[in-house]
Amino acid sequence: MSQFVILFLLMICIMSISVNSAKILVVAPMPSYSHFTVAFRLGKELSDRGHQVTTISPYPLQVPMENYRDVSVEENIEIMDEEKKTFFGKNRRGIIENISSLFRMSSLITQYTLANQNVQRLMNSGEEFDVIIVEHFLNDALVGLGHHFKAPVVLLSSVISSVMNNYIFANPAPASYVPSKGGVVTKHMNFWQRLQNLLTVCFFNLIMEFHHLPTQREIFKKYISKDVDLDDVLYNTSLMLTNSHVSVSDAVPLVPSVIEIGGFHVNPSKKLPANLQNYLDEAEEGVVLFSLGSTLKSKDLTPRVIDSMLKAFSKIKQKVLWKFEADLSELPENVKIMKWLPQQDILAHPNVRAFITHGGFLSIVETVYHGVPVIGIPVFGDQKYNIAAAVSNGYAVSIGLNELTEEKLSWALNEILNNPKYGDNVQKWAQLMHDQPLKPIDKAVYWVEYVIHHKGASHLRSAGLDLKWYQREMIDVILFLISVAVTVSFTCYLISKKILYFLCNKQTKTNVVNINKKYK
Numbered sequence: 001m002s003q004f005v006i007l008f009l010l011m012i013c014i015m016s017i018s019v020n021s022a023k024i025l026v027v028a029p030m031p032s033y034s035h036f037t038v039a040f041r042l043g044k045e046l047s048d049r050g051h052q053v054t055t056i057s058p059y060p061l062q063v064p065m066e067n068y069r070d071v072s073v074e075e076n077i078e079i080m081d082e083e084k085k086t087f088f089g090k091n092r093r094g095i096i097e098n099i100s101s102l103f104r105m106s107s108l109i110t111q112y113t114l115a116n117q118n119v120q121r122l123m124n125s126g127e128e129f130d131v132i133i134v135e136h137f138l139n140d141a142l143v144g145l146g147h148h149f150k151a152p153v154v155l156l157s158s159v160i161s162s163v164m165n166n167y168i169f170a171n172p173a174p175a176s177y178v179p180s181k182g183g184v185v186t187k188h189m190n191f192w193q194r195l196q197n198l199l200t201v202c203f204f205n206l207i208m209e210f211h212h213l214p215t216q217r218e219i220f221k222k223y224i225s226k227d228v229d230l231d232d233v234l235y236n237t238s239l240m241l242t243n244s245h246v247s248v249s250d251a252v253p254l255v256p257s258v259i260e261i262g263g264f265h266v267n268p269s270k271k272l273p274a275n276l277q278n279y280l281d282e283a284e285e286g287v288v289l290f291s292l293g294s295t296l297k298s299k300d301l302t303p304r305v306i307d308s309m310l311k312a313f314s315k316i317k318q319k320v321l322w323k324f325e326a327d328l329s330e331l332p333e334n335v336k337i338m339k340w341l342p343q344q345d346i347l348a349h350p351n352v353r354a355f356i357t358h359g360g361f362l363s364i365v366e367t368v369y370h371g372v373p374v375i376g377i378p379v380f381g382d383q384k385y386n387i388a389a390a391v392s393n394g395y396a397v398s399i400g401l402n403e404l405t406e407e408k409l410s411w412a413l414n415e416i417l418n419n420p421k422y423g424d425n426v427q428k429w430a431q432l433m434h435d436q437p438l439k440p441i442d443k444a445v446y447w448v449e450y451v452i453h454h455k456g457a458s459h460l461r462s463a464g465l466d467l468k469w470y471q472r473e474m475i476d477v478i479l480f481l482i483s484v485a486v487t488v489s490f491t492c493y494l495i496s497k498k499i500l501y502f503l504c505n506k507q508t509k510t511n512v513v514n515i516n517k518k519y520k
């Protein structure tokens with residue numbers, strides 16, 4: 001009998017040290033609801049499965065949840081508010097200004113987060129974690145929390161592998177066929193586009209190397225450790241989960257430590273509120289959903305644009321459901337505005353025929369997940385690229401915000417609603433997204449638990465990380481080969497010149513001798 005007791009105790013011991021209930025810190029301080037959504041989806045899933053999740057976030061939960069605790073950094077929202085006001089103007093602002101504001105904002109957020117008293121309290125609490133998940137977006141110093149808590153780090157990227165994170169894993173991204181996402185060039189590039197892409201990539205790399213990383217190293221030194229280099233901490237990063245998949249992003253090379261979980265943030269469909277459910281059920285001709293996401297606001301569109309939109313909507317037989325954050329008078333009969341919409345659950349409704357979107361990456365994933373074709377009105381950041389890719393994948397048409405007129409929008413609506421090719425194409429991509437060996441959310445959880453179980457994943461690290469960039473690109477070897485070739489050719493040249501000279505000289509001499517003979 002006592003053997004059974006011992007066995008039972010042993011089993012309890014094993015269970016408690018296994019992955020069944022780990023302590024997980026999720027670091028998601030970006031004051032942007034879409035970045036938070038992605039981190040929260042993973043954090044919630046992990047807590048649902050019995051892990052103890054602590055989240056550093058600017059959006060603490062209103063209703064507490066089991067196994068889930070917030071460390072609030074609400075103050076971060078203020079930094080973003082100023083920026084947000086100018087978003088629609090961004091279309092007209094210079095590219096340099098856009099980029100510098102992005103980097104300024106991200107270093108402020110990193111700093112505010114580490115200086116925040118709630119975060120400081122957590123850091124000084126002596127608490128331990130089994131893994132740290134960092135929503136990685138130009139906030140490398142936060143990876144240092146892994147060093148601070150002596151826990152392995154998993155990065156979570158709301159978007160795709162890019163110049164912002166490839167260097168951490170030595171993930172190859174040849175500019176010849178991997179678009180930089182900063183512009184509108186898509187994966188099939190001609191000579192000039194490849195040149196443009198290369199220059200864009202170089203430009204970003206220079207900013208990363210000479211501005212972003214030095215700033216982050218300073219923040220790391222100030223708030224986390226003076227004795228360690230941030231670069232050594234980044235080198236130890238276990239792996240990165242990216243919100244990408246071939247159905248919504250390009251087929252690009254990925255090292256084993258970069259793992260695609262695109263589509264994981266889409267929730268299982270919930271029941272719609274009764275009024276919306278009825279509205280959608282009763283729309284026999286279908287519904288067009290219109291939302292510019294959570295950061296941009298439809299109410300900030302210019303009156304001219306709003307007017308053109310309403311005129312175009314009034315001419316279609318479908319209903320239009322528009323996320324509009326203020327009141328609007330004189331709406332056409334078929335247009336309904338609401339201040340907030342459960343976007344994913346509406347996209348899941350079979351009567352939704354088209355989605356008018358700004359082209360935020362999460363919206364693109366959701367629309368492909370639910371198989372709804374797109375009218376894209378991209379505004380800033382990667383949106384132009386996302387929409388250009390959707391157009392090239394055959395399920396979208398694009399209209400620039402500045403050139404939006406009633407005629408253009410009417411043309412786009414007619415094209416998307418009446419030409420079946422867009423719907424057919426998006427269905428094909430949707431099937432690809434759903435045809436995966438593991439559901440994306442299960443894959444995400446699997447890899448987090450994998451890192452906990454193996455206490456890191458240094459065996460996944462690419463040897464490319466131990467090389468300098470010019471060694472990785474073989475530039476030193478190519479230069480060596482060129483110099484060998486040059487030296488050899490030059491030596492051959494010198495030798496043959498010598499030989500020729502020698503031969504000619506001899507011949508001239510004999511000639512001279514012959515001539516002399518002749519004239520004697």
Ligand SMILES: *[C@@H]1O[C@H](CO)[C@@H](O)[C@H](O)[C@H]1NC(C)=O
Nearest residue numbers: 146147228229232233236456
């Ligand atoms: C990186 O990981 C190794 C092995 O786990 C550890 O010994 C080292 O201290 C870590 N380096 C930093 C800077 O945290």
